[in-house]
Amino acid sequence: MIMKYNEFLIRLSNPARRALEFQGIDSFEKLASLSKKELLSFHGVGPKSLPIVTECLNEQGLKLKD
Template sequence: MTDLPKLGRPAASALAHAGIASLEGLAKLTRNQFLALHGVGPKSLPIIEAAMAEAGLDFAQK
C-alpha cells in the first residue's frame, strides 16, 4: 500500500518508474528533481505538496 495521493497516470507512472512508492521516498527528492521526472507536470506539485505537508514532510533541500 502507498501513501501517495491519487495523481494522473503520467505522474503516477513516473513515480513508479523512479521507484518511489511513498511520501517518505518522495521527500528524498528536491522539488526540481520531482518536477524533472518525465510525466510529472505542474498540476501534480500542489497535490504532492499538500500530501507531504499533511504527513509532516517536505522536499529535500539539496
C-alpha cells in the same frame, strides 16, 4: 487523518503516477527525499502535480528536499 501512499497516488494524473512508480518512489519518505527540481525532471510530472505532492507531504509532516 493520515493518508496512505496509494490514496495519494490516486490524486495524481496517470502520467505522474507512472513516473513515480518507474522511479521506484513508493513511499512518502522516498518522495520527500526529492527536490522540486528532481521531481519535475521525471517525464510525466508537471507543475500541476506539485501542489498535490506538497499538500500530501505536509499532511504527513514531511516536505520536499530543499
